[in-house]
Amino acid sequence: MTAVVIDGREVARASRARTAQRAQAFKDQHGHAPGLATILIGNDPASEVYVRNKRRLATEAGLVDVHHHLSADVAEETVAQLIDDLNADVNVSGILLQLPLPKGLDRAGLIDRISPAKDVDGLTTVSQGRLARGVSGLRPCTPAGVIELLDTAGVAIEGAHAVVVGRSELVGHPAAELLLRRSATVTIAHSRTSDLAAVASTADILVAAAGIPALIGRDHVKPGAAVVDVGIHRTDSGLIGDVRFDEVSDVAGWITPVPGGVGPMTIAALLSNTVTAAESLTR
Incomplete structure (x- = not known):
């Protein structure tokens, strides 16, 4: 099996184009x-x-x-x-x-x-509380970008088992919350999870956000799973993620590259949040 590579640059480009249209409409009004x-x-x-x-x-x-x-x-x-x-x-x-x-x-x-009305990063205590309660508000950019990548690729979230490897307040927890809101069954794992490979390999959707270079290998991935790599690390040979891309792409159904996967989506979500904030502030 060779995974479909989800092109975050292309998805982000389309998202920014929609944001530009919304920004122009706001300016016109x-x-x-x-x-x-x-x-x-x-x-x-x-x-x-x-x-x-x-x-x-x-x-x-x-x-x-x-x-x-x-x-x-x-x-x-x-x-x-x-x-x-x-x-x-x-x-x-x-x-x-x-x-x-x-x-x-x-x-x-x-x-x-x-x-909170201008919190376009979605990181204030109020914003995170609104996410946990399922109340409308500005969502953290990287997790929002993860969801948009899955949606654009046609990955079914509802009913899927999602494993988020990482428990940070910036990515891990909000990504898990957003997946829950989309009716996935969600497991949060991390670098100290006992037998991480056994847990991760049950996932239909695997979000790697532990911040550890090359943590996720072939043994961590269920055949046909969607693998989203949030990690980004500078090495002497270039940028790498939390996922061993070449190894995992042979077993996954979908995979995001590093660079060119989640990174561009973070900025795209930030710009979209800014227009959303402007629209809300003028209601």
């Missing part, structure tokens, strides 16, 4: 485009690249780019005041605080400072 505010603190090279890409694609989709780059030694009170100002700015629809933050800043406190 309200006289201004939705605005995405990004806050970058410090000079982490990877974060700078991520934010640059987010800003470029936001602009291409017709969103207003509102960017703030603060020094690594910025006072927490200054960041908090900036978030308060952006919360009050009617021209800003969404606020993204780029992670990780420099040491000494209260990550959880600053995230929760963001208004």
Whole structure:
């Protein structure tokens, strides 16, 4: 068996095109485009690249780019005041605080400072509570992207057994919640799960989000399963994921590559969330 490779770049391109249409319709109705505010603190090279890409694609989709780059030694009170100002700015629809933050800043406190109505990353306590309760709200971008990839590929979620390998609040838990909301039976596993291969290989849908390079191999995958690789790791030979792609693609039914799988979907979901936030704020 050779797996169907789910092209995240193509799916993300189509998603961004739909977002651009929605942004133009919003601008036509309200006289201004939705605005995405990004806050970058410090000079982490990877974060700078991520934010640059987010800003470029936001602009291409017709969103207003509102960017703030603060020094690594910025006072927490200054960041908090900036978030308060952006919360009050009617021209800003969404606020993204780029992670990780420099040491000494209260990550959880600053995230929760963001208004849930503008929490386009879906990371505030209120946003995560709404997800857990099944209440409408802005959903975390990477898990939302995972669901869109599965839907686009035609993978049946309802009634499937999904195993999410990873328990982070950024990906693992919200991915499991979104799959549950789509009527999958969900198991959360992790790197310390006893006999992880035995658990993972029961999955019709396997989401690898443990953050451990090449963790998932052939023995972890049920023949014909859909395998979504959320991991991304820089090595001397290039980027790799949590899944051993060449090995697993011989047994899986569908698989996402790294790079070019989930990564582009994260930004696409962020842009879609920004327009959704703008639409909600003007109702």
